[in-house]
Amino acid sequence: MSAAAAVRTAITGVGWAVAGPGFDPAVALAVRGMRHKDRSSRFAVRVAQWTLEDAGLLSAPELDGAAVVVSSNFGNLDAVCDCVTTIATSCSRDISPMRVPHLSSAVSAAWIALNHGIRGPNLTLCNGASGGLDAVAAARNLIAAGRATAALVIGVEPDTEPVARLHRETGGTRWLDGAVGLVLEPVPQAESRGARIRAEIGGYGRAADEPSAVRAAGATAIRRRLDAEPTVRFGRCSGALGVMQCAMAVERMGDEAVLAVAGAGAGAAGDGSGARAGAGDVSGAEARAGAGDVSGAGAWSGAGAWECDGTSVSALVLTPPRGTAPTPPQGRASTPPRGTAPTPPQGRASTPPQGTAPTPPRRRDT
Amino acid sequence: MSWEITGMSAVCALGDTVADIHGALCSGRSGPAPLSAFDASKYRAGAAYEVPDRLHPGVEEPLRATRWLVRVVREALADAGLPEPDPGLPVLVGTTHREMRTTELWWRHEGPLSPTDLHFTSALHTALGLHHVHTVASACAASLYGLGMATDLIALGEADTVVVAGTDAIPASSFGGFDRIQFPPPDTIRAFDRSRRGMIMGEGAVAVVVRRAGAHLGRVHGRVRGVSMNCDASHPTAPDAAGIVRAIEDAHRRAAVAPDDIDLVVVHGSGTPQSDLAEAVALRDVFKAADPGPLVTAIKGGMGHISGGAGLLNLVVALESVRTRALPAISDLTAPIEEAKDLRLVIGAPAPGPFGTAQVHAVGMGGINAVAIVEGASR
Numbered sequence: 172m173s174a175a176a177a178v179r180t181a182i183t184g185v186g187w188a189v190a191g192p193g194f195d196p197a198v199a200l201a202v203r204g205m206r207h208k209d210r211s212s213r214f215a216v217r218v219a220q221w222t223l224e225d226a227g228l229l230s231a232p233e234l235d236g237a238a239v240v241v242s243s244n245f246g247n248l249d250a251v252c253d254c255v256t257t258i259a260t261s262c263s264r265d266i267s268p269m270r271v272p273h274l275s276s277a278v279s280a281a282w283i284a285l286n287h288g289i290r291g292p293n294l295t296l297c298n299g300a301s302g303g304l305d306a307v308a309a310a311r312n313l314i315a316a317g318r319a320t321a322a323l324v325i326g327v328e329p330d331t332e333p334v335a336r337l338h339r340e341t342g343g344t345r346w347l348d349g350a351v352g353l354v355l356e357p358v359p360q361a362e363s364r365g366a367r368i369r370a371e372i373g374g375y376g377r378a379a380d381e382p383s384a385v386r387a388a389g390a391t392a393i394r395r396r397l398d399a400e401p402t403v404r405f406g407r408c409s410g411a412l413g414v415m416q417c418a419m420a421v422e423r424m425g426d427e428a429v430l431a432v433a434g435a436g437a438g439a440a441g442d443g444s445g446a447r448a449g450a451g452d453v454s455g456a457e458a459r460a461g462a463g464d465v466s467g468a469g470a471w472s473g474a475g476a477w478e479c480d481g482t483s484v485s486a487l488v489l490t491p492p493r494g495t496a497p498t499p500p501q502g503r504a505s506t507p508p509r510g511t512a513p514t515p516p517q518g519r520a521s522t523p524p525q526g527t528a529p530t531p532p533r534r535r536d537t
Numbered sequence: 538m539s540w541e542i543t544g545m546s547a548v549c550a551l552g553d554t555v556a557d558i559h560g561a562l563c564s565g566r567s568g569p570a571p572l573s574a575f576d577a578s579k580y581r582a583g584a585a586y587e588v589p590d591r592l593h594p595g596v597e598e599p600l601r602a603t604r605w606l607v608r609v610v611r612e613a614l615a616d617a618g619l620p621e622p623d624p625g626l627p628v629l630v631g632t633t634h635r636e637m638r639t640t641e642l643w644w645r646h647e648g649p650l651s652p653t654d655l656h657f658t659s660a661l662h663t664a665l666g667l668h669h670v671h672t673v674a675s676a677c678a679a680s681l682y683g684l685g686m687a688t689d690l691i692a693l694g695e696a697d698t699v700v701v702a703g704t705d706a707i708p709a710s711s712f713g714g715f716d717r718i719q720f721p722p723p724d725t726i727r728a729f730d731r732s733r734r735g736m737i738m739g740e741g742a743v744a745v746v747v748r749r750a751g752a753h754l755g756r757v758h759g760r761v762r763g764v765s766m767n768c769d770a771s772h773p774t775a776p777d778a779a780g781i782v783r784a785i786e787d788a789h790r791r792a793a794v795a796p797d798d799i800d801l802v803v804v805h806g807s808g809t810p811q812s813d814l815a816e817a818v819a820l821r822d823v824f825k826a827a828d829p830g831p832l833v834t835a836i837k838g839g840m841g842h843i844s845g846g847a848g849l850l851n852l853v854v855a856l857e858s859v860r861t862r863a864l865p866a867i868s869d870l871t872a873p874i875e876e877a878k879d880l881r882l883v884i885g886a887p888a889p890g891p892f893g894t895a896q897v898h899a900v901g902m903g904g905i906n907a908v909a910i911v912e913g914a915s916r
Contacts, residue, residue, distance in 0.1 A: 281903025
């Protein structure tokens with residue numbers, strides 16, 4: 172076991188901000204401080220607040236030395252394409268200065284740090300389909316290396332004009348418009364502040380193919396598995412996929428470890444065709460889904476994840492909290508929130524369980 | 538703990554080896570060239586520091602940042618005596634713009650784009666068989682963030698050897714964005730000068746091979762003593778001296794060095810009014826008790842701001858300066874700002890060594906900072 176895996180790291184907060192009927196971030200998130208932010212940053216900033224509230228860390232002293240880790244592949248595409256259109260049709264003088272910071276993929280993470288005074292490492296990963304799981308592992312490493320007292324991990328992918336065009340051109344029919352967040356912190360710290368430990372981070376592996384990644388994560392014996400379910404529910408999740416897998420696993424954590432796999436599927440050998448062949452097959456994924464049934468291990472297993480880069484696969488194990496009796500998932504959803512700030516009701520409606528999940532994603536206003 | 542740098546490679550407007558780039562800096566070569574592939578009528582600035590490698594001058598090409606990355610990673614691995622690396626070797630690629638230039642061409646219907654073009658796993662897998670690639674997009678601190686993560690991977694026992702790289706090609710969007718907010722456009726980069734007007738974009742790539750100390754018996758270019766990574770969390774765009782001070786002090790603590798141990802500093806030195814001021818104030822604060830304090834230089838006047846790779850390029854130039862005992866001067870610096878008057882700025886001609894320990898900075902938009910402490914090698 173590596174030193175990173177030997178440092179026990181807990182997930183103590185989960186947050187969701189996914190667009191849907193009644194939740195358009197361009198409108199619902201057009202509140203104070205959001206006016207000049209791009210769609211990706213609005214999602215990221217909103218979900219950061221909800222996730223920190225869920226963890227009971229809003230305005231907590233632990234945030235000063237915490238890390239922000241964002242996974243996103245398409246977050247800044249609209250700003251870049253918008254500017255290049257302006258230049259083509261006019262000239263650089265007509266670019267809005269407020270647009271300039273959003274040309275950087277790192278801007279969402281920087282806004283979050285600014286809003287909450289999070290002064291530790293500020294990391295943005297754009298790793299493709301495996302990026303969300305890689306971000307969770309990177310956050311765990313930042314904690315294990317003594318660089319961060321806690322880590323706020325955000326997966327965000329906005330639905331913007333260039334993003335939609337890129338998905339359509341590559342066979343996509345549905346894709347995420349939203350963000351999801353997790354709080355990671357060392358188990359002793361979580362215990363000492365009385366935080367609710369939702370799960371612990373186990374092994375992590377990355378490889379060129381799925382069996383090797385699962386082996387590298389030390390997860391060959393794990394029966395419960397989560398891979399395509401976020402894609403089934405929301406369409407392509409891209410950089411948010413792994414974060415979403417973890418959030419879903421945490422919300423349904425029973426007494427068994429769960430393996431999340433991202434980036435697997437046809438094309439994993441590296442011919443690149445998987446990016447198109449694998450990722451677009453959302454309808455096929457839906458046809459095969461019955462993934463909400465957690466009663467049996469088989470229901471958690473998929474024939475492979477359906478968002479695939481054709482380049483690499485990541486696998487991450489989440490384990491139930493140790494030393495506590497397993498609680499039925501239903502019990503967790505009713506736990507009173509720690510935060511105080513109200514959440515717009517639209518946020519709750521934004522991530523319906525769509526009849527498959529036994530518990531809805533937790534909201535701060537429950 | 539320290540980590541050994543056993544391979545290096547770089548390409549930018551000034552040259553395509555570390556030694557050539559350092560030599561060009563020492564000879565005072567600098568200066569941007571007229572825009573070669575952008576429509577100059579669209580911008581107020583007419584020049585940038587481009588890598589002059591387009592097949593047909595004036596005709597844009599996709600995937601240049603990827604091409605340079607593959608090249609420098611291959612060269613750094615060969616330099617380290619690892620021409621056929623383990624496929625699971627981690628590669629941490631720092632980048633500000635990824636393949637946004639290719640994205641722009643696609644958006645304008647001038648070329649294709651695959652989602653796999655937006656990170657570097659696919660290209661490095663195809664070219665070198667490497668699959669454990671991270672595309673670290675922490676603005677212009679990204680490659681030093683990659684270095685910090687690499688030292689962590691080795692310290693945590695997850696790897697013995699890691700490649701750290703940086704790459705960026707100039708996108709029209711960012712070139713236009715800076716053109717919009719910098720007026721009049723800067724004619725040169727004059728770090729710490731009273732007359733400085735801003736930053737000029739450059740492009741290029743850089744890579745180093747980092748190994749666990751003792752894992753390698755061959756030549757060593759230098760050692761990484763410690764790397765800090767943090768965020769100001771104080772302003773969306775303007776750097777904050779306090780955040781840079783914290784980054785420097787954390788790097789010193791990780792490296793177990795005191796301010797008096799630092800012989801030279803290669804600053805971020807982007808030539809913008811705010812960033813240079815924040816760095817000068819931070820250095821003044823950290824080194825106020827050091828006697829005589831480190832020499833301070835900046836290199837962006839030579840190759841422009843190459844964005845994601847900038848911090849790592851500072852690092853390889855610092856190591857080459859230690860090796861050759863020649864630290865390049867800050868180009869076009871004649872009248873230092875008040876806040877820098879107590880710093881030992883290298884002006885006019887290269888400063889002669891010997892040097893032992895160097896400090897290098899990267900200050901990214903969004904208040905994202907990283908500082909590395911490195912030392913020269915005895916073998």
